[in-house]
Amino acid sequence: MTPEEFRKEGAKVVEWLAAYYEEIGKFPVLSKVKPGEILAKLPAKAPETGESFDQVMEDVNEIILPGITHWQSPSFFAYFPANASFPSILGDLLSSGLGVQGMLWATSPSATELETCVMEWLAEMMSLPETFRYRSSGGGVIQDTASSSALAAVVAAREKASAYTTNKQGVTRRMTAYVSTQTHSSLEKAIKIAGIGRDNLRLVEVDPNFAMDPGLLSEAIRKDKEEGHLPFFVCATIGTTSSNAMDPIRKIGEICKEEGLWLHVDGAMSGSALICPEFRHFGDGLELADSFCFNPHKWLLTNFDCDCFWVADRRHLVNTFSIVPEYLRNQASDSGEVFDYRDWHVQLGRRFRSLKLWFVIRHYGVDGLQQFIRNHVNLAGQFAGMVRASEHFELITEPPLNLVCFRLKGTDEENMTLMNKINSGGEIYFTHTKLAGKVVLRMSIAQSHTSEQEVNTAWKLIRDAAEKMNRK
Template sequence: MGSYPSEFNPVTKSLDSKEVEHLNPEDFRAKAHQVVDFIADFYKNIENYPASSQVQPGYLRTRMPQTAPDKPESLDAILKDVENDIIPGITQWVHPNFYGYFPASISSAAFLGEMLCACFNANGFSWVASPALTELEMVVMDWFAVMLRLPKCFMFSGTGGGVVQATTSEAVLVTILGARDRVLSKIGHEHAGKLVVYGSDQAHSMYNKQCKIAGIHPQNIRSIPARLEDEFALSPDTLRKFIEADVEAGLIPLFLCLTVGTTSTTAVDNINDLADLANKYNIWVHVDAAYGGNACICPEYRHFLDGIEKVDSLSLSPHKWLLCYAELCCLYVKNPSCVTNSLRTNPEYLRYKYSETDSVVSYKDWQVGTSRRFSPLRLYFVLRSYGVESLQSHIRSHIQYAITFERLVKSDGRFELVVPRRFSLVCFRLKQLNGYDASYTELLNRKLLEQVNSTGHALLTHSVVGGIYLLRFVVGSTLTEERHVIKTWEVVKELTNAILTEV
């Protein structure tokens, strides 16, 4: 039998010298203060970093050791490497000149909520596993529903309910599963291959992905073309033709995904008319309002949710525009039992006094996985720290900044708006030059986008809709002010001058 090293204690199974303290309160206090100072300085100096990372693929592997350290390293050394090696490779989503995708907004309030989430490390998969986690989530989801003026059929205080998912992808998946099993329980699982789902070709790419995960045959996923003359919203007449053709072919219409604020152009599908059509065929209607739905807390934008009482489910993401940090999506379901019947698990080791009662929510049955973080704390802190009126002002200020950029684009005859602005996204491009074809125009716009992002000053993104290549400028970063928008336009103009000089 081998002998232990002299410094090893076989009883504690640890090194007697330099023993690591996992969570000594005073040691944690000192190091946490150091990390908070690091974070505060990062935000304070955020404009000194490029908005878009300027590194090349593989850069970090050349800077990092090939193996983890054998001995503990100091926090000073770790933070130094974060500053020198990791931050340069981060696309700064919190930068005031980040205008790409849809931003993941931030706030001190949400940060504090996330700190407590990590502190408690609660796992609220069932009520008994963490009663406060379950009940706070139910309360906050109803608070948010009231802000959105949702009907009682989506609230726990009514006949429905809501749940925090990490992303819209998960929200869409669980609703498709609920819709699928609701239908198959009546007609038999042998007919699963006949199920058909519908959505605009402007719906988020995650929609097709979740349909496939749910077992929908790829040939039965209808991606319905949206047209420029409809401002890329889904046409009820076009949808009707698809549904009628499928019914005639003996297929079974199952699910319709509508969008309030598509990724490419923030197109808004007409919920009222499309839901009326879908309801005639008993189709589950889900509304993906991940971005645009947040604006609906403002009365002047609430009309985008008109007809919401006719749909089965709605999801929106406060992490995109309501200051909550990433991975916080709110899903509302009119008939929660459709989802929970599909996803329920009840092993003996999770059964307890209240598990069989209808009055107790087990959120494990509202999601794909089992474990649940205390994520609602972020939304809870934001709603209490800001109040509804301040959150409305936040949305309105971003929309006003987008209007400023829109006016600047209109003032320059070399540019055009591709679609009318909605919310805080401006879709624009260089116009087609006389004597040059559309492909050359696309080349110039690609070059402009590449050069804007390569400056590090700002980050914009692009899309292609209806065969049109366009640039996307969306205001959503918490730290953005009007001066940032104006300066970014000046950068765009300067680079445009240089590009067109070479033509």
């Protein structure tokens, strides 16, 4: 494909996407295809000779589109948000097109330095503590997902606690880590990967709001110390995935400081809210944390993948991950004057991800992004109000931000039936969780184009379906 042909075909893809967003409301939000249906429509073998671009785009329409669950639909209320925006898509396009590797400063200085810049901008926007700023001992880096950040934090913590012996000798003693029963599954995954073992991960019980109980955390640490283990890591969450619970960062942080444990704060889903002064109290105590992450690819208009990860002392990361084979040595790295971000995570190769984040922040400005967050929080408040006022439903938690947890007054089975029935209709898509042993329905209100209209429609669908079930 020549640049001239790229102009032509590129225009088609841009047009396709513009039209997709104009018509997104027409598709069932949750794809209706059956397992194997898409695969059966695709040829078993690759074509021997090249095919036309138009043929490929036709298959996108005919084969791929029916198997899409529309995460960008304004009526997508499932799981967690993954909101995108046009400026982000265009920043990402530029990144794909430039095709540079950001593994070392030297392999594209702009990729490293723009990343440092946007991470500083965000730190400032969220009033993150000085420890996380690159001019102090810390700094920020963009990872793909919060799972990778969790793994980086666990491994760096493991190294620090063992005086850098586990990298060398492997895990040779029982080291214990602490999360709440509500902490994201990626933490358990990281603990397993890092060779610590699931048996050494303590699930601390939560209070009635599903937030970690700091007293029980203290007890668990003391018990492990008494038994001769080496407690090394705690993860606290700003906004759990299941119910948006807010762990008490400050109290947990004080315990971690006292006991000498690494505190990682996972704000993957809800950390974006810290850009608004009125929600910043959820991050109170972050200056006691050793690492913190949140995902602009969830709730800050930046398309996947983009997780922002900060550490209070970058030496722990670099000491843990740095390996310099001769073929990557270069004058800039040897000088010690630059960051080589490949030493801040698992992967070597790295995409120029800061571009899309830079496009987003500049297009919307701090004001625009704050409005975006506030709008969703308001909509969630309205939805919660409708649940509260209804006779058939109950609110399970007071939503701190944009996730509403509620349930039909009835059995778990009735709740699941209600949800599956509505989802199969295709007008909206929402999902469930379990809290205190009971099925709970979740409305995650945070897609880029969600407005009062979609939220009201969703409530009407849910309420009407419940009334129909009641009449039977």
